[in-house]
Amino acid sequence: MTLIKDRHTLQTFNGVKVALFIIPALIVLGIFWVLPLIMGFIFSLFHWNFGQNPVWVGWHEYQLVMSSSLFWQSLVNTILFALGVVGVGTALAIMLALILYQEIAGKGLFRTLLFIPYVMPLVASSTIWLWIYQPGVGLLDRMLQLVGLPGSTSWVQNTTWALPAIILFTIWYSLGFTTLLFLAGLTTVSPELGEAALIDGASPWMRFRRITWPLLSPTTLFVIIVNTIGVFQSFTQIFELTRGGPLGATTTLTYLVYEDAFQYFHFGTSLATGVLLFIVVAGITALQFLVSRRAINYGD
Amino acid sequence: MRTLSQTVKYGILIVVVGLTIFPIWWIFSTSLETLQSAFQFPAGLIPHGDWQNYLAAWKLAPWLRFFGNSMLISITTVLLALFTSTLAAFAFTFLAWRGREWVFAGVLGTMMVPFEAILVPDYLIIRQFDWINTYTAQIIPFAASGFAIFFLRQFMRSLPVEIRDAANIDGASDWGYLWRIVVPNIRAALATVGIYLFLLSWNAFLWPLVVTTTANREPIQVGLANFVQTANGTDWTVVAAAAGFVTLPVLVLYFVAQKQITDAIARTGLKG
Incomplete structure (x- = not known):
């Protein structure tokens, strides 16, 4: 690998030329991705409301964040959100991937249809679901009425059901994506092993449990991490379906960052929450790099 | 059985x-x-x-303007990002310079930053530049992409070394080598990244929501969200029609370029 890379490389060094090639990208990434990160850390040490001059307060904004019950509520919401989406979504996606990986008629069509929600604009799909969740007349309640249940729940305006409603939407929207990742993972599982086990008389469940599942575990870990990050970054469906409500029941860390800064103009606490969000997500992403490096080594 | x-x-x-x-x-x-x-x-x-x-829906909001804004923003973003990222990926693959691996690690590092965490500082920068409610604010922060650089570099590294040697013998300059040899050979990768970045830009919501203030600069997603808010509970059929024609272009793109889209998304696993 090193040999090939070195042979690719021109052995002349010209600083000006290199600069011309990399500077456009580095300016953009520097000003809009690296600088804001540094600013976030520094500015979060100031007390700063919209239209006022910043005042140095040290860790005070962090103390404010930590002592706010809404922060802890949104942390819990984010974790429950992640557990719900990752738990149910992963199980469903493995099942679908195992079926779609086999030679069955129409699998191309099924894969195509399954993936549509993921490419749709989230604003449009959330709008559909806002109607599905309408009390009494929405699709969900109509279907419940059809099987004889009461069916008049205001799903997204109810502190008990709002978060599950967001979770259900997010599973619906990401299922095609998760299945796609598992289908890609299944291509790395050697079919000979399954055939050998079949000759040995292993049942389908045993073959899954003893062969496919262990060999799929790097993919599973990757899927869990990627979807967890996705949940941590979710904003649109919360904005469209619940606006973080009712009573903060669906406020996540990302939504809190937005709400604090752009609804209440508390820039200081919003910046501090943003820094905490960065630390959590960067930690999970670092884990992903470790996992995917293993996967990439296989691929090479 | x-x-x-x-x-x-x-x-x-x-x-x-x-x-x-x-x-x-x-x-x-x-x-x-x-x-x-x-x-x-x-x-x-x-x-x-x-x-x-x-x-009815079409008459109730300036949809043509929203479509035009989104088209302008998405296409400009994709072209700029492909240009800057191709240049950078070239420098990371074919040019030897001190600190190259470190800078590349930094570029990969930007992929770890969730945009939501830097939303407020970025907003403050945009306000400092006086870019609030402009197309520029919606384009320039995404005019380079760590993922695109990473992805294109992978493809450039897989080009046969013989091509490089032949170009060296012919005395081609780096610039000529890039445009005449490398770019035509990574067209498939450029198309994949381009479509992916287009979808990302077209479907973007949080950032345009905070940096736009009037309809003449809003992209279609913000336009639809505002429309839903004002029409909410009045006429769902009209809202459904609006959601329908916002979705249609993406569906068409998906059916035309399904392979590239699923390929790019499966490789990144990241979507804002």
């Missing part, structure tokens, strides 16, 4: 895939209903072929 398990598999597929596309079917069928018939269940599930809602 075999047919039984086939039946079970098809059963699962049809139920899950049916539930997946049912809401989308529903929005299109609702958009073709009158308000009265839309609330009849399950009769309301079969569309009437009534295009009134599309006309």
Whole structure:
């Protein structure tokens, strides 16, 4: 690998030329991705409301964040959100991937249809679901009425059901994506092993449990991490379906960052929450790099 | 036994895939209903072929402007990002310079930053530049992409070394080598990244929501969100029609470029 890379490389060094090639990208990434990160850390040490001059307060904004019950509520919401989406979504996606990986008629069509929600604009799909969740007349309640249940729940305006409603939407929207990742993972599982086990008389469940599942575990870990990050970054469906409500029941860390800064103009606490969000997500992403490096080594 | 398990598999597929596309079917069928018939269940599930809602929705907001804004923003973003990222990927692959691996690690590092965490500082920068409510604010922060650089570099590294050697012998400059040899050979990768970045830009919501203030700079997603907010609870069939024509271009793109889209998304696993 090193040999090939070195042979690719021109052995002349010209600083000006290199600069011309990399500077456009580095300016953009520097000003809009690296600088804001540094600013976030520094500015979060100031007390700063919209239209006022910043005042140095040290860790005070962090103390404010930590002592706010809404922060802890949104942390819990984010974790429950992640557990719900990752738990149910992963199980469903493995099942679908195992079926779609086999030679069955129409699998191309099924894969195509399954993936549509993921490419749709989230604003449009959330709008559909806002109607599905309408009390009494929405699709969900109509279907419940059809099987004889009461069916008049205001799903997204109810502190008990709002978060599950967001979770259900997010599973619906990401299922095609998760299945796609598992289908890609299944291509790395050697079919000979399954055939050998079949000759040995292993049942389908045993073959899954003893062969496919262990060999799929790097993919599973990757899927869990990627979807967890996705949940941590979710904003649109919360904005469209619940606006973080009712009573903060669906406020996540990302939504809190937005709400604090752009609804209440508390820039200081919003910046501090943003820094905490960065630390959590960067930690999970670092884990992903470790996992995917293993996967990439296989691929090479 | 075999047919039984086939039946079970098809059963699962049809139920899950049916539930997946049912809401989308529903929005299109609702958009073709009158308000009265839309609330009849399950009769309301079969569309009437009534295009009134599309006309009504179309007249209620400056959709053409929203479409135009989104097109302008997405296409400019993609072209700029492909240009800057191709140049950078070239320097990371073919040029030797001190600190190259470190800078590349830094570029990879930007992929770890969730945009939501730097939302407020970025907003403050944009405000400092006096870019609030401009196209520039919606384009320039995404005019380079760590993912695109990483992805294109992978493809450039896989080009046969013989091509490089031949170009060296012919005395081609780096610039000529890039445009005459490298770019034509990584067209597939450029298309994949381009389509991916286009979808990302077209579907973007949080950032345009905070940096735009008037309809003449809002992209289609913000336009639709505002429209839903104002029409909420009044006429769902009209809202459904609006959601329908916001979705349609993306669906067309998906059916045309399905392979590239799924390929790019499977490789990144990241979507804001």
